[in-house]
Amino acid sequence: MQRGSRVVLAVMAWATLAAAEPDAWMDAVQPPGEGWRQHRQELVVNNESEPKTLDPHRMTGVVEMRVASALFEGLTTPDPRDLTPRPALAASWEVDDDGLGYTFRLRPGLAFSDGRPIDAEVVRASWLRALAPATGCEYAELFDPIVGAEALRRGAAAELGVEARDPLTLRVRLRHPCPWFLQLLAMPPFAAVPLHAIAAHGERWTAPGALVSSGPFLLAEHRPRQHLVLVPNPRWRAAPRLRLTRLTLLPIADADAAYRLFCSGAVHWLPSIPLAKWEEVRWLPEYYIAPFLASYFYRFNCARPPFADKRVRRAFSLAIDRRVIARQVLRAGQVPATWLTPPMPGYEPPRGLATDRARARALLAEAGWGPGGRPLPRIRLLYNTSEAHKQIAEAVAKQWEEALGVQVELVNREWKVYLAELSALDYMVARSAWVADYQHPDTFLSLWVSNGGNNRTGWASADYDAALQAARAERDPRAQMQRYRELERVLVEDELPIMPLYIYVSQGLLRSEVRGWWTNPRDEHPWWCLWIEP
Amino acid sequence: MSFLARRLLLAPCVLLVVALATFAMVRLAKGGPFDAERELPAEVKAALAARLGWDRPLPEQFLRTLVGVADGSLPTLSPGQSVGAVLAPRAAVTATLGAVAFALVVVLGLGWAVLATRWSGSALDRALTHGTIACIALPSFVIGPVLAWLVGVRLGWLPPLGWGGAAHLVLPALTLAIVPAARLARLARAALAHEEHSDHVRTARAKGCGPWRVLLQHILRPALPPVVAYLGPLAAWLLTGSVAVELVFAVPGLGAEMVQAAINRDHNLVLALTLWFALAVVACNLLADLAVAALDPRVRLT
Numbered sequence: 001m002q003r004g005s006r007v008v009l010a011v012m013a014w015a016t017l018a019a020a021e022p023d024a025w026m027d028a029v030q031p032p033g034e035g036w037r038q039h040r041q042e043l044v045v046n047n048e049s050e051p052k053t054l055d056p057h058r059m060t061g062v063v064e065m066r067v068a069s070a071l072f073e074g075l076t077t078p079d080p081r082d083l084t085p086r087p088a089l090a091a092s093w094e095v096d097d098d099g100l101g102y103t104f105r106l107r108p109g110l111a112f113s114d115g116r117p118i119d120a121e122v123v124r125a126s127w128l129r130a131l132a133p134a135t136g137c138e139y140a141e142l143f144d145p146i147v148g149a150e151a152l153r154r155g156a157a158a159e160l161g162v163e164a165r166d167p168l169t170l171r172v173r174l175r176h177p178c179p180w181f182l183q184l185l186a187m188p189p190f191a192a193v194p195l196h197a198i199a200a201h202g203e204r205w206t207a208p209g210a211l212v213s214s215g216p217f218l219l220a221e222h223r224p225r226q227h228l229v230l231v232p233n234p235r236w237r238a239a240p241r242l243r244l245t246r247l248t249l250l251p252i253a254d255a256d257a258a259y260r261l262f263c264s265g266a267v268h269w270l271p272s273i274p275l276a277k278w279e280e281v282r283w284l285p286e287y288y289i290a291p292f293l294a295s296y297f298y299r300f301n302c303a304r305p306p307f308a309d310k311r312v313r314r315a316f317s318l319a320i321d322r323r324v325i326a327r328q329v330l331r332a333g334q335v336p337a338t339w340l341t342p343p344m345p346g347y348e349p350p351r352g353l354a355t356d357r358a359r360a361r362a363l364l365a366e367a368g369w370g371p372g373g374r375p376l377p378r379i380r381l382l383y384n385t386s387e388a389h390k391q392i393a394e395a396v397a398k399q400w401e402e403a404l405g406v407q408v409e410l411v412n413r414e415w416k417v418y419l420a421e422l423s424a425l426d427y428m429v430a431r432s433a434w435v436a437d438y439q440h441p442d443t444f445l446s447l448w449v450s451n452g453g454n455n456r457t458g459w460a461s462a463d464y465d466a467a468l469q470a471a472r473a474e475r476d477p478r479a480q481m482q483r484y485r486e487l488e489r490v491l492v493e494d495e496l497p498i499m500p501l502y503i504y505v506s507q508g509l510l511r512s513e514v515r516g517w518w519t520n521p522r523d524e525h526p527w528w529c530l531w532i533e534p
Numbered sequence: 535m536s537f538l539a540r541r542l543l544l545a546p547c548v549l550l551v552v553a554l555a556t557f558a559m560v561r562l563a564k565g566g567p568f569d570a571e572r573e574l575p576a577e578v579k580a581a582l583a584a585r586l587g588w589d590r591p592l593p594e595q596f597l598r599t600l601v602g603v604a605d606g607s608l609p610t611l612s613p614g615q616s617v618g619a620v621l622a623p624r625a626a627v628t629a630t631l632g633a634v635a636f637a638l639v640v641v642l643g644l645g646w647a648v649l650a651t652r653w654s655g656s657a658l659d660r661a662l663t664h665g666t667i668a669c670i671a672l673p674s675f676v677i678g679p680v681l682a683w684l685v686g687v688r689l690g691w692l693p694p695l696g697w698g699g700a701a702h703l704v705l706p707a708l709t710l711a712i713v714p715a716a717r718l719a720r721l722a723r724a725a726l727a728h729e730e731h732s733d734h735v736r737t738a739r740a741k742g743c744g745p746w747r748v749l750l751q752h753i754l755r756p757a758l759p760p761v762v763a764y765l766g767p768l769a770a771w772l773l774t775g776s777v778a779v780e781l782v783f784a785v786p787g788l789g790a791e792m793v794q795a796a797i798n799r800d801h802n803l804v805l806a807l808t809l810w811f812a813l814a815v816v817a818c819n820l821l822a823d824l825a826v827a828a829l830d831p832r833v834r835l836t
Contacts, residue, residue, distance in 0.1 A: 050794075053613050060570065133581040138572050155577035203614030224623070225786030226697055252695065253790075254781040256679060260694045261784075263687045416565025416799050423569065453573030 022087035022107070023238055029080055029516055029529045036243055036515075036533045043514065043530060045269040046258045047249040050225050054206035056188035057130040057137045062271075062435075062523075065188055067249060070217040070230050070527045072191035073237075075104055075123065075170070076182050080526050081518045083439060085182035089118060089192060089214070089237070090170075099177030099475055104170040112194050113213045113233045120164035126193045127162060128152070139189040141453075142437060145178040176472040179480070180438040187437070191215070216242055216528040225251055230527075243516075243531035262286075262509055268532075270509040271523065275388060278332060286509040289333055290519035293342045293436035294504035295444060296334075298381075298396070298429050299422070302497050303458030306376060307428065311367040313496040316429075318353050318360035319403035320396060326502055329391050335503040339492050341441045342503045342521070347481050349441070350489040352500060357403040364404060376404070382411045383431035384418035392501070393431060425458050432456075432498070436522070441484040442472070448491060448498075459497030464490060538824070545816045552812040553603075553805065557596055560801045567611055567799040585609065586802065603806045610795075610803045617806040620791070624775075625810065627697060628787035631710065632772030634703050638711035639768065643718030644761065650719075651726040652749055662719060669716035678709040678782035695784040706783040710776055714768050721764055725757035732756075759826045759833070766822020773814040 049063045056068040077088035087093075090104040110118040130137045131152040143149035147161025161173030174181065184190060194205070194212035201210045211219045216238075217230035230247040232239060250267065252258040255274035259281070261267050273281045281287055300307040300316070307313050322336030335342075338352025364370045381397060383389040390412065397408035413421060421427050434454075436443045446452070446468060450460035464487065471483035492500055506523035513534040517525055568579045583589050586609050587598055602608025606618020650662040682705060686694025692701050729735060730753055738752045775789030788807065795803040827833045 052611070055613060058613060133575070133577040134585070136574075136578050136582045136585075138570055138574060140578070141572075153578070154575050155581075206614065223786070224620070225784075225790070250784075252784045254784070257682070257695050257782055257784055260679075260682050260687050261696075264690065264694050266693075414565070415797060416567075416569050418565075419569035419571065420565040423573065453575065456573070 022091045023241075025079065025086055026238065026241060026529070029518075030241060031243065031515065031531050031533065036531045039513070039532050039534065041244045041532050042246040042248070043244050043269075043527075043532060044248045044250065044267045046252050046261070046267055046271065047228070048251070048258070048271060049253050050251040051228070054211065054219070054222075056191040056193060057126075057135050059188050060138050063251075065524075067228060067230075068188035068191065069215065069524075070247065071211070071213040071215045071219060072188060072193065073215040074187070074190040074192065075106075075185040078183070078186045078522075078524060078526065080516070080520065080524075080529055083183070083520055083522055083524065085186055088186070089123065090185075093182070100174045102172040102174070102181065104172070106168045106170065107237055108168060110237055111235045112192075112197075113218050113235050114194070114197070115235065116194065116196055116212070117167075118192050118214055119167035120170040121167070122195065123170055123192050124160075124162045124164045125195050127190065128160060129193065129195065129198075130189050131160070137189055139187070139437075142184050142187065142189060145174045145176060145181055145184075147173045147175055176469070177475055178472070179477065180440040180442065183438040183440075217247060220246075227251070236528075238528070242528055244527065247527055259509075268511045268514050269517075271506075272508055281509065282332070284509065286511055287507070288510055288519060289505050289507040290523065291335075291343060291521050292504040292506040292523055293344075293439065293521045294433060295337065295340050295342055296392075296431075296433045296501045296504060297340060298499045298501065299427075299432045299457045300497055300499065301425055301428050301430075301458055303425050304428070306367070306369055309367045310495055311363045312369060313499070314353060315360040315363040315367070315404065316400065317496055317499040318356045318363070320399050320499070320501070321355045322501055324399070325392060325395050329395050330388075330502065332507060333505050335505075337500045337503045339488060340498065340500045341444045341488060342436065344439055344441055346477065347441050348485065350485055350493060352492040353496075360403055370405065376406045378407045378409050380409050380411050380428045381431075382413060382418065382421060382427040382429065384415050385412055389431050396501075422456050425456070429499075433504075435504075439521070441481070441488065445471075445484055445487045445491065455497075457497040459495065461490075461495065464495075541820050541823075545813075545820075548816055549809060549812055553600060553809055554596070556805050556808045557599065557801075560799070560804050561592075563799070565799060567801065569799075585613075586611070588801075599802065599805055602802070603809055608802045608806060611798055611800040617803055620803060621788070621806060621810065624786060624788045624791050627785060628773060628775040628789070631703060631706055631785060631787060632769070632775075634707040635710035635714075635772055636765075636769060638707055639715045639718055640765070642711065642715040644722055646715075646719040647722035647726055648749065648754065650723055651730065651753065652745065654727075654730070659723075662723060666716035666720045669712050670720075672712065673778070674709050674713065674776060675778040675782065677712055678706070678779055681705050681709055682782060695782070697784070697786055702783075706779050706785050709779050709782070710772065714771075718761065718764060718768075722757065722761050725760050726753055729753045729757045755829070759830045762822055762825045762829060766818045766825075767815070769821075770811075770815040770818035773818070774811045 047063055047066050051064045051067050052060055053064060054067055056072045059065055059068050073088045075088060075090040076085035079086050089106055089110055091107045093102055093104045095102055106120055112118055129135055131140055131143055131149055133155045140153040148158040149160060151158035152160060163171040165171055192214045197210060197212040198205045204210060208219050208222050213233055216233055216236045218233045220231045221229040228249040232242045255272060258270055259274050259277060262270050300313045302308055326334050326336040338354060339349040341349045365372060368374060369376045381393050383393050393410050397410060400406050400408050422430055434444060447454045449465050449468060467487055471480060471487060474480040474483055510517060513532050515531050515533050516529040568574055568582055587595060599608060603617060606616055608617045610617055610620055646662055650659040653659060682694045685692050685705060692704050696702050735748060735752050738748050775787040777789040777793050780787045780790040792807045795807060
């Protein structure tokens, strides 16, 4: 045998091995013994609300995501321990040297729950459906790194940079290097959906009996506002690994009612706790708390005085002692923050502006407001209806009144009115929050591009936009994180269109017999690896 | 024109006015159905609005809405779910719970009043006065969680929440019934006391009728009209569902659906629910009027 063909053979053998064993990592998160077999593998969790839809392309939040992740799968899936993207529909992938081209090799023999094959063309067609404006996919902007995606989702004609080269090979071209691209592929908008079933049933394709799934579970029963029952999908790619035989999701919205049900022993997991009972709940053995990739901040309306002047914005931020808010108002271990980005692997956020009330008053005077200048108008602080938002707003207002001598008016608005006022820049200061879409500072720092749909501060900076493009184009991971750090420094130390307050935690109640459950920073717990063993 | 014919002709007019007012109000309310934490491009909002028919002229929208509510085909914000598909199971749940609560109100309220009248001035009668005031002062969002915790969690006798079997009905029905039962007991007790001293009762007693016969035949029947007049609006209230009770016991009824629809700005669903509620009020009040007339021949419906 010639040397060349030996090399080819070795490469082929390696590739076959990699493709054959893409699930070896799953062993580490599965039950070690056979003890689980002696227990009923029926899990009941509170999903906190009735999902608005079961269509993974139309999901609007975590409630829909919990259902979608059981029913549908994309090219990758998150590792429950640290959310690293692992092979799902794709067995393996290669990234071009320029970081812009991805070649995915799909597993052979993939099928929907009705037996129809899942191939590269199905994935491509699913993505096109997610991007079509008629679908109304709220998360369609996550496709933006792909060539042509942004134009398509805005209804313009464009060629999507996705090509099904053969049934098992999908080629994707990106506009810029995107270290978080593989994470996106694990999210429901990127899932493979049964287009044949959608064509047959139209809008009613998510009803029990009609719903065809690509993920680990099937929809067995759906009684809106009562429960949603899922059972294993025998055609799932790793069906023998499933331990749960039944997964019931309850839509109980009232946290106190859900807590009573938990106390009666009828539910295994509550993803949140009644805040009023925190002192009681925190001592229960079932209580858990973990860092969460979400940030709480106030937006300043930069289009109108007095917050059009960045000195005023800095003064208002400098006047706040976040530790008081975290310790006396929130109390559950939230991290007081003068920066925006929660802890991310390989990223060190800037320090932000520490409390300095003398400097705050000086900056305000320098900007011509307060004693010796124009009197500051009443500051209207907008928040949406919630006891926690109200308490935080009261604490912030008190500190501003003490430190800067301003009058603060709290403006409480119902959710949709709040959103409308936020979008229309009809506010002075507004309570806000953002949950990471992916584990990369980009998810927080790309919000502030000029005229971005989620900016909603009226702040625009061509320098910031250019620096973001440069950061995204940077190939060296360390240098890239440095660039993002500089972006965030501009945001939280210099320009301050927003005023960070704290980093969230996730807290809930979990019965000890639920295994295969890891705390992770997105509070995301893939159903396929859970099992019950007291 | 007879009373019934006039009321039946008036009902559609009432519903039309309600529909028009609701249609205008939901569209004038600040904040739209597609305002979201994550800004949607204008193209997507337009596509979603077109799916619901909200891109058409307002008069056409209004007519389509009326037809769509009537046959249940009007789309809601949830893809593939018409108002009929959403509301029919919710209305069935609320009607079941409402019927049980209604029966409880009648049995508890009327029963208590009759017993108190039978032993007028006794400890039982005094207990009625004080007990009903206490019950009226307790709102359902206080009674509900206490009952759920005590009976559902501590004692474990009944499920603390949920929907399915007869056991699930007890606590929410009781929570719903307590306040109206107390009101009815006071109302009925007052009406019975009024009749107790009338001439025909004295005559019946003089003829040697036993105390139970006097009470049930000669006092109760003429005392019923005010009771029935109270039960009409009560039935309408029970048919529209109570938000507090539905949240506490996770009952999949109409009340919580209405609140959620309003929060989501699901215009079509809000309109369908409002019309359903209006229909319930009109129908129950009409039935109560007819029942009062049947019970008391002195009442002339004109």
